[in-house]
């Protein structure tokens with residue numbers, strides 16, 4: 010059984026149809042990159058999958074759960090198994106690296122325990138362990154606003170990892186980073202897939218990065234899935250189909 014099943018997913022924002030009946034499955038352990046021009050529906054798709062926004066029609070099954078029927082604690086628990094990484098990191102800047110990472114555990118707590126910041130020693134040890142894995146052991150007590158963009162994104166990855174996720178959703182994880190920090194982040198995401206067996210589902214603007222890191226690419230155009238295949242099948246013609254002929258000049262085949 011696939012880890013994620015998306016069936017006939019439709020999302021309307023008022024009169025605007027952002028997703029037109031999307032169908033695909035993702036198997037556990039895959040690294041999937043989602044590409045497509047601005048406005049093609051990539052962010053909408055990711056946010057529908059973890060129900061940060063409500064789909065208009067269709068079904069999403071994740072890890073045995075019918076996501077659209079879940080509420081309250083059940084929804085929080087299912088969502089905790091999907092980590093999320095954002096373009097602008099979404100850290101609480103005045104808090105330490107450790108505190109930000111521990112926020113990844115909130116989905117497992119009662120509201121009161123969350124408000125008072127009660128974390129077990131085991132949770133703190135796990136947080137330090139993932140920070141070490143990401144090369145941030147020297148920054149555990151540093152305030153998050155004193156980090157570089159690449160370091161902040163590694164904190165974002167650590168926060169997702171302490172959730173003990175089966176899948177991590179990433180919405181343009183490297184769009185705010187320079188090429189060298191981007192490579193560091195992509196290499197960590199790949200390591201998380203290959204060494205921890207976590208499924209990666211990553212929106213990217215950089216076609217070359219998608220081709221290099223993903224096992225499978227989904228191409229969106231105007232809210233429709235127009236390509237689903239391995240990087241080797243992503244020919245210049247397919248890229249022109251996804252991005253329009255203007256993109257042709259930028260294609261390196």
Ligand SMILES: Nc1ncnc2c1ncn2[C@@H]1O[C@H](COP(=O)(O)OP(=O)(O)OP(=O)(O)O)[C@@H](O)[C@H]1O
Nearest residue numbers: 022025026027045046047048049050051052053054
């Ligand atoms: N909150 C909203 N209200 C109304 N329309 C929206 C909203 N969010 C997105 N849209 C529209 O839905 C469509 C898909 O937007 P979405 O942000 O998912 O695209 P995207 O592929 O992530 O783009 P980008 O690459 O620029 O991030 C666009 O037409 C957009 O204008």
Ligand SMILES: [Mg+2]
Nearest residue numbers: 051052053180
């Ligand atoms: Mg987007």
